[in-house]
Amino acid sequence: xxxxxxxxxxxxxxxxxxxxxxxxxxxxxxxxxxxxxxxxxxxxxxxxxxxxxxxxxxxxxxxxxxxxxxxxxxxxxxxxxxxxxxxxxxxxxxxxxxxxxxxxxxxxxxxxxxxxxxxxxxxxxxxxxxxxxxxxxxxxxxxxxxxxxxxxxxxxxxxxxxxxxxxxxxxxxxxxxxxxxxxxxxxxxxxxxxxxxxxxxxxxxxxxxxxxxxxxxxxxxxxxxxxxxxxxxxxxxxxxxxxxxxxxxxxxxxxxxxxxxxxxxxxxxxxxxxxxxxxxxxxxxxxxxxxxx
Amino acid sequence: xxxxxxxxxxxxxxxxxxxxxxxxxxxxxxxxxxxxxxxxxxxxxxxxxxxxxxxxxxxxxxxxxxxxxxxxxxxxxxxxxxxxxxxxxxxxxxxxxxxxxxxxxxxxxxxxxxxxxxxxxxxxxxxxxxxxxxxxxxxxxxxxxxxxxxxxxxxxxxxxxxxxxxx
Numbered sequence: 001x002x003x004x005x006x007x008x009x010x011x012x013x014x015x016x017x018x019x020x021x022x023x024x025x026x027x028x029x030x031x032x033x034x035x036x037x038x039x040x041x042x043x044x045x046x047x048x049x050x051x052x053x054x055x056x057x058x059x060x061x062x063x064x065x066x067x068x069x070x071x072x073x074x075x076x077x078x079x080x081x082x083x084x085x086x087x088x089x090x091x092x093x094x095x096x097x098x099x100x101x102x103x104x105x106x107x108x109x110x111x112x113x114x115x116x117x118x119x120x121x122x123x124x125x126x127x128x129x130x131x132x133x134x135x136x137x138x139x140x141x142x143x144x145x146x147x148x149x150x151x152x153x154x155x156x157x158x159x160x161x162x163x164x165x166x167x168x169x170x171x172x173x174x175x176x177x178x179x180x181x182x183x184x185x186x187x188x189x190x191x192x193x194x195x196x197x198x199x200x201x202x203x204x205x206x207x208x209x210x211x212x213x214x215x216x217x218x219x220x221x222x223x224x225x226x227x228x229x230x231x232x233x234x235x236x237x238x239x240x241x242x243x244x245x246x247x248x249x250x251x252x253x254x255x256x257x258x259x260x261x262x263x264x265x266x267x268x269x270x271x272x273x274x275x276x277x278x279x280x281x282x283x284x285x286x287x288x289x290x291x292x293x
Numbered sequence: 294x295x296x297x298x299x300x301x302x303x304x305x306x307x308x309x310x311x312x313x314x315x316x317x318x319x320x321x322x323x324x325x326x327x328x329x330x331x332x333x334x335x336x337x338x339x340x341x342x343x344x345x346x347x348x349x350x351x352x353x354x355x356x357x358x359x360x361x362x363x364x365x366x367x368x369x370x371x372x373x374x375x376x377x378x379x380x381x382x383x384x385x386x387x388x389x390x391x392x393x394x395x396x397x398x399x400x401x402x403x404x405x406x407x408x409x410x411x412x413x414x415x416x417x418x419x420x421x422x423x424x425x426x427x428x429x430x431x432x433x434x435x436x437x438x439x440x441x442x443x444x445x446x447x448x449x450x451x452x453x454x455x456x457x458x459x460x
Binding site: 005016023033 | 302305306309314315318323326331333338346388392410413417445
């Protein structure tokens with residue numbers, strides 16, 4: 001065998017694999033797919049609440065975006081003025097309001113953007129993400145604000161994790177199976193098992209407040225597969241407000257969604273603090289029409 | 294946003310050719326290779342925060358490529374690859390007969406065995422690197438590699454002649 005492997009390597013070199021003739025088309029096609037992947041991912045987070053409630057597991061209920069398309073903003077001070085009552089919902093006003101509602105801490109690496117999404121009135125979702133450090137370790141926060149009159153918040157049928165399924169029914173297994181940061185490790189010499197899995201620590205609570213606001217709070221592991229980074233947590237709070245706004249806030253107990261070490265045992269905000277952010281009266285003060293992005 | 298896309302495009306153009314060639318050895322099919330590369334670039338684009346966000350973006354992309362290939366093969370629940378497909382675009386370099394011979398043998402291997410051979414003998418990766426890409430142990434890479442080489446040698450000898458005769 002010792003020679004054969006050398007001969008194989010030489011033969012592959014000699015045979016020479018072909019080069020793609022239209023590299024620009026190949027790249028453009030790849031970017032187009034990436035744009036669609038981003039959109040689906042954000043849509044799961046912001047607009048697909050109702051469908052997700054029935055379709056997916058707790059920990060993966062509302063997946064945060066991996067990659068933002070907005071502008072970086074690391075220069076804003078923590079004490080940004082929030083928007084006045086009746087102000088338009090914009091990226092800036094949403095970010096400012098979230099920051100106003102957070103406990104004391106440092107906010108860095110702010111990113112935000114707008115995305116269109118099916119079923120969202122005015123066709124727009126405003127999303128945001130940043131790193132928040134209350135002094136006990138940095139956490140990744142992300143969320144969105146969308147206007148939907150038909151939002152129905154539902155806990156998943158079980159609290160176990162499952163495949164990451166987006167609102168359109170597409171299975172995005174890439175986060176679990178193809179991600180180089182995730183070691184999808186079968187036993188030595190054996191094939192990997194199925195992609196199903198489940199974090200049985202996930203929880204979901206639904207509540208209806210006095211003003212009619214629906215509130216859904218979930219807590220669980222970031223990855224549906226329990227053997228993958230079980231200490232990496234993803235907590236979410238989603239509120240469907242009487243004025244038609246759906247406000248989502250998610251947190252991870254690490255400074256970034258992925259590619260970072262867990263920095264604290266739990267995300268920075270408690271469940272009550274998350275709920276307070278998404279159900280705040282501040283959201284009712286906005287004009288619910290979200291300008292087209 | 295435009296800067297992000299421009300930066301990614303530069304990266305993708307630079308790594309598109311090598312990715313495609315690896316994809317071609319993995320799939321044995323021109324169109325599947327294009328599809329695999331586009332899926333890989335899509336996943337990279339989705340995560341892209343600039344070349345500095347990953348230690349070695351090119352190696353990272355190759356890892357995504359191989360894992361996407363294996364995930365696709367696993368979902369298809371089939372170890373059969375398109376047999377003997379040749380690209381519909383001209384290849385004007387290399388030894389065509391040798392290429393067809395090798396591809397015929399590789400097409401009959403299990404996808405994970407095939408991936409091991411492509412990583413080890415086309416991409417010239419070490420056992421440890423290969424293990425990292427595939428998410429398996431170094432020992433598993435060695436045993437798979439041994440088994441795959443043995444199988445390939447039998448296939449080439451039985452059906453297409455000894456590989457050494459093609460050198």
